[in-house]
Amino acid sequence: MRRIRAAAVGAVTLSLVLSAAACGGGTTDGAGSNSQPKTLTYWASNQGASLEVDKKVLQPELDKFEKETGIKVKLEVVPWSDLLNRILTATTSGQGPDVLNIGNTWSASLQASGALLPWDAKNFEKIGGKDRFVDSALGSTGVQGQDPAAVPLYSMAYALYYNKKMFKDAGVEKPPATWDEVIATGKKITGGGGSGIGVEGSNLSNNIHQVFVLGKQHGADFFTPDGKAEFTSDGAVAAVKQYVDLMATHRIVAPGNAEYAQNQSLSDFAKNKTAMVLWQTASATFKAQGMNDDEWGVAPAPVPSGVPGTGKATNSMVAGINLAVFKNTKNIDGAMKFVNFMTGDAEQKILNTAYGSIPPVKSAQQDPAFSAPALAVLRETLATSAAALPQVPEESQFETVVGTAVKELFADAAAGRAVTTESVRAKLEKAQQQMPKK
C-alpha cells in the first residue's frame, strides 16, 4: 500500500511539473534587455572550408573580445543548410542568439519578420557611424528607406575562375570577357574531353545569383519597383534561357552538373574536369581541394559586350554576410560592443583575410592585403559592376520558386529534352503564381 501511495504522489508531482513546464514557455516580449551582461551567444555562418576551420578562425578573436570587455561569447557555427530555419525558429520562439550572421540577401525578408534590431542613426553611432561602410554593401541590408536590419561584415562578388592547365592544353590564351567568348572557349575545351564551365544546377540560391545577374544584363529585374514579382518579362525569360542554354544548346556544361548542389563543380575544377566556374571567393575551397594558388586564375565575370559597369554591364550580385543583433537579446549593450568589435578595422582585416573576402568597411579595405590580384578583381567588381539582389520581403520565396524553376529546366536539359522560350516562360509563370498575392 505504501508503494502505491508513493507511486500516486510521484504521479501527481510529475503532472504538476509537466503542467508548469507547459505554461512557462518562451516569452516574446518587446526589445532587448541587459539582464545577462556577461555573456553573448553568437551564430556564425560557415565561411571557411569547414565548420572546424571557422571555429579556429573565430575563437582567438572572441577570446580577444573577452579580454577587452569581460564578455564571454559562446560561438556556434551554423551550416548554411540550417541557418535560415534556425533563425525562423528562434524568431517564433523568441529564444535565439544575441548576435548572428545572415546572408545579405535575406536582409529584407528577416527585416519584415521584425526579429532583428533596426540600425537607426543612434545605433550606428555606437559602432562609428554609417559612413564607415561601403555604399554597395549597405545596399544589401534591407528595404530601401527603412533602417537597415543588419550591418555588412564580409563582402564578396562573383568572378570567373579558370583552370590554367586546362586553358593551356586547349590553347586558350586569355580568359573570356564576354559571354560569346565564354561559349567559344567552352567549346574549345569541351571538344578536348573536359567541360567548359561548371554550374550547380540543383543549388537554388546559386541559380538565383546567376540568373539575377543575367537578368540585369537583359535589362530585367525580377521585381517591379514597387516590389511586385515580375518573373515572366522577356528579359527574365531570356536570362534564364541563356543560363540553361550553356548546357542545353551550347553543351559546354556537363549534364551531370544538373544535380550538383554541394560545390561538386569546384571539385571538378580542381580535378581538371571543368575549366571555368563563376563563383564567389573560391580560393579557400581550391586550396582545400589540393590546388596551388598558381594553378588557377581569376577574371571579371563575363558581360554581354564591352567592359563591366553598371546597368546592362553588371556582372555580379553584391554577395556578402551581414551581422545582425537579435531583438530579444538579453545583453543589448554587449551585443553592440561585439558588433563594434567585429566591424572595427583590426578585426575586419583579420577576418576578411582569413576568409578571402573583402572588408565592407572603407578604412579596412584600403589595406594592402586586399590588393592581391585575386582580391583586386573582387574589389573592383564590388566597386563598379555589382548590383544588390532585390531588397524585398519576398526575396526568400523568390529564391525558392525561381531557383526551383531553373533546377527543373536543368533537369530537362540534362535528360535531353528541349528547353525553349515557351518552356522557360511556362516554368517562370508557374513560379510567379506561387508567390504570395499582394
Next chain:
Amino acid sequence: MTTTAIEKTGGRSGQRHTPGTAPRKRRPGRLRALGLPYLLLLPALLLELLVHLVPMVIGIVMSFRELTQFFIRDWTSAPWAGLDNYAVSVDFDAPVGEALLASFFTTCLFTLCSVGLCWLLGTAAAIFMQETFRGRGFLRALFLVPYALPVYAAVITWAFMFQRDNGLVNHVLHDQLGIGDSPAFWLIGDNAFVTLLVVSVWKGWPFAFLIMMAGLQNIPKEIYEAAALDGAGVWQQIRRITLPSLRPVNQVLILVLFLWTFNDFNTPFVLFGKAAPESADLISLHIYQSSFQTWNFGTGSAMSVLLLLFLLVVTGGYLLLTTRGRKASDV
C-alpha cells in the same frame, strides 16, 4: 517485491472471503482504488497533451490565420484568414492547389508501391526464415540492419550511391553492365521516383520482416504437421494456414506501414534537398516547402490539416472494414 505481492494478493483474497462485512466503510477505499489508475495515467496523459495534442491544436488554429513572415515573431497578431488558406490549397485550377493535388497522387502511388513491396519482401523473408538452417541467426540480424541504422546516415549514403557521375549505382549499371547509352540521372527527373521507392523499401521492409516473424512464431506447428499429413504442399500451407493466421498481424502492420510511408519526410528530404523533383514530390516535403521555404505557415498548416483529415478518414475506414470483416469471420 515478492513479499508485497503476496501481502497484496493475500489481503485481497481475505476480503473476498468475507463479503458484506462493513461495505460502507470500504466505499472510500473502492473510490480510491477506482481513481488510482487514472492518477497513475495522469503524467502520460499530460505528456500526450503537451507533445501531441497542444501542437496539433495550435497547428489547426494557425491554419485559419494569415501567418506569413510579417507575423512570425508574434503570431497571435496575425490576422484571421477564415477559410482562405484552405481555399488556396484546394483550388485545383490554380498552381498551388494543382501542385498539392499532383503531390498527393504521387504520394498515394508511392505509398501503394512501397507498402506492397515492404510487405511482400518482409513476409517472404519471414516465411523462409522459419526453417532452421545454418546461418539463420546471422541472416536475421543482417536483415534488420537497415532498421537499426540512423535514417539520416543511411539515406545520405544512398544519395551518394545514386549520384550520376560518381555514384555506385551508375558505376555498376552503366560502366560494368553497360545498360543505357549514357549514365542515368537518379536524383533529378523522372527516375527520382524509383530512387525514392528503392530507399523507402530498403528502409521499411525489415520492420515488416520483424513483425511477421513474431506473428509466425505464434502459429502452432501441429497445424502444419496435420496439413502435411493431409497432403498439403508448401504453397497450400502458406495460403491456407500461414496467411489466414497472420491476418490480425497484417492488419496492424499494413496500417502502420501506410501511415509511416505516407508521412515520410526524412527520406525525400535527405535524398533531394529542399526542392524534390516533381516525380518524387511527397506530400510532407511539399508541405514543408509550402511553409518553411516560402514562409507562409498559414497555408502550410492548412495543408497539414487536410493531410491529417485524409489520414484520419483512411485509418478510420480501414479499421472499420477490417474489424467488421474479422467479426463476420469469427461468427
